[in-house]
Amino acid sequence: MIDVTLESVSKRFARAGDTAAVDDVDISIAAGEFFTLLGPSGCGKTTTLRMVAGFYFPTSGRIRFGTEDVTHRPPNKRDTGMVFQNYALFPHMSVAQNVAYGLKIRKVGRAESARRIDEALGQVHLAGYGDRRIDQLSGGQQQRVALARALVIRPRTLLLDEPLSNLDAKLREETRVEIRRIQQEAGTTAIYVTHDQAEAMAMSDRIAVMESGRVRQIGAPQEIYHRPATAFVARFIGRSNVLDLPVVTAAAETVTVGLPDGSETAVTAPVDHGLRAGDTALVSVRPEHLGLTSPTEAGALTGRVTEVEFTGMATNLVVEVAGEPVQVAAIDVPAGTAVGDQVGLRLNRQRMWVVQP
């Protein structure tokens, strides 16, 4: 267990012109933390992970494990345990031989090896599967062998590259709970790469949201969800309405903005929002923080329903307010609400938040 620090790490690939796949990334991960790199495909999250593993070397910047500089250390000297997206299990070895591979290289004694392999397979609920061939295992079992193989060497950090993306939806949810449990038990620092925001929220201590090679926000899941730093983060994590609203007055942590119906409201803003009266603020409000009400209710915005979609738990609506579509997720929608109806929208002002573009 060790802390991992990335200092202004950038990576440019020779073949991709002069563009950076990872651009000036600063991350420090505490020992024992479950840290997730989250972002859409091509955002640089896997490249970042592969630099931590040592498969790529950064074009500039430093990577440290504790105080040790590992920036240019070859992958076999880093003592990380990686779980690959396609598991990368050695097809010519049995389950036990796969798990034993790293121990053999570390010249762990026979008895100790056997004990640790049993322990690791037990940890992933595969005790007794040691003699199986890899192609006799289901996808979920293969995934767990890959995890056991990475854990058995007691790596300084566990690296997971979209390990759940090849599993079906139900198994994915079960396995993410398992991975989190195993990581907690082992107390290992874990760096997890995913494009699935629900997965990231459910598993992580902290998340770094990446876009276009840059880190847009680092924070705990709740923080990222409720206080997204940018419009991108707001939209990428869950769903969000990002409204362009005129700034009436601006204070240190509050900005008063004008609403489409002419009323005004105070909205929480980050300290360094830099907005002044007359500017346009981007205000994020989540669909579940808008309530459906009668159009005549005082303080409610009015609009016309243009889409209704019943999903079981909630009803998703699109309501056009002063020409702008606004997404609403409401749990109690009056029966018979249909496209074309005039409705009122009640804003949960505490949950509105100014974001950066």
Add this chain to the structure above:
Amino acid sequence: MSTIPATPSPATVPPVTTDPAPPKAGRPRRGLNANSPWFPYLLVFPLVLILFGYVVQPMFATFAESVGVDGVANYSEFVTGTGVARSALLTSLMISAASVLLCGIVGVAMAFLLKRFSFPGRRLIEAIILVPAALPPLIGAISFQLLYSETGILPRGLQHLLGTEDPVLPFTGIGGVLVVHTFTMYPFFYLAASAALTGMDPSVEEAAYNLGASRVRVWRTVLLPMLTPALVSASLLVFMTSLASYTAPLLFGVDRTMTMQIYINRTNGDLPMASTYASVLAVASVLFLLGMRWYEGRRSYRSQSKGVASHRREITNPLGKWLALTASVLATLVLLAPVATIALVAFSRDGSWTTEVIPSEYTMQNFVTIFSDPGAYRPILNSLRMSVLATVGCVVVGVLIAYAVRRLDFRGRGLLDVAVMLAWALPGTVVAINLISAFSTGNAFSFGQVLIGTFWIMPLAYFVRFLPLVFRSSSATLAQLDPSLEEAARNLGAPWWRAFGTVTLRLMLPGVLAGALLAFVNGVGEFVASVLIYTSETAPISVEINNRMYSFEVGTAAAYGMLQVVLIFIVMVFSGRLQNGGRAAREAVKWTA
């Protein structure tokens, strides 16, 4: 063939904001570090040296030889002369064009019959369809000579049957050459067309019928256009192989072909002229190779949908059934006849077969001779020793080149690939002439030794000719291995060499083994290059067969031939059993037959 790193596509990479130029990342370290930017070059450098020294540089030496004495005068004969050079070139081109046509008709027809129809005997024919092509070049040509030439079994048999004065329907000269070419090269078309037909989505054809097209129209507008890419590459392959063909013109006495002129000029001691012919053929090979690479992968119509598997049509009408049955019996006979003939003749007493349809006296003596007479089994030892040496070289170099081309990122990767495949594209006669030109004096790549007239030139020629087999076969298996397997091993602490050995190489093994076996049997059957560079000490089996044929020891020649044939079938069965290896081998054969 672009499998290398996960370089993000430009579209997904953000524009760079104004960043100062980053400091250089790689600092020098000791030892072989696979992550260092220098690592690929360290590994590739010796490989480049080998390919340059034994494939590329000899080609230049040949060119130098061809212009050394008379300047370009030799070349102008091809353009303006009325003599041998021009007519040899034209004859070669003509034979190649005709071969393409004949092989195309036979191969595509066979593919359609076997892949689209169901009839008795189909499975047997599918199993033996590649047998004639699998024979070593010399023994294959000899078997056709024994079967279809003026003195052949079929024309003489018909003569006896019909009571005519002369043999009936004998194939001689160019006709004979074309028969050999058709039988040995139609598999290029057969394999390409049947792969295209199997990979084709049957629902595309069904859609055309559903839209109201007639059967002829479906053929013309759907099936043939979809087969086009396969047919174009097969045509190129057959054309090139025909141009390189040497044994068929030799046995049917067609002197005015490029390859025969190389041989004739070389034996007459006119090396500059032989080199000129070789250079012209080499240029043709390079052009062909580039054309092939350009066309390859440009278009292909593989099925993308799952669902309905292609189905065979049952032949239902009674006449058709009888026709199909007769045709398949006939096809089986024709396909097995060459091997059967060699087997039969191998047991005939030398000198006993004169004007009879088939030999009249049989004996085991031929086999006793080749295994007991010291002079007679030396060629066998020679062939085995030279093939083993060449195979070892092919495996070491071929596997590393395959790894470098598939897995490493370095400048000139494409060139390395082209250089290996050049060895494949060059006709055997040209390879021999190139080695003669390069190593008739010592040079750096022969450590200052003259190689011509020594033992070493032979395994070297085999190495150059069959390296692409191991390369292709290894490369095909490597393509199916996920690069993350090796990364996983590295991540678990294995240094590069250990990860390569315990994971990558281990998993490549079936393909490597299949390729090595192919290289080995091809070495044992090699004739085309050997005949230009052997000495009496180093004559391999095929050269011995040729010499025995000349001294009318047909039985003994066929006995040697049987040895090669048996070896080939053992290897074919064995590599078919290798997991994945069979496929890799087939892939390699498709490219190098």
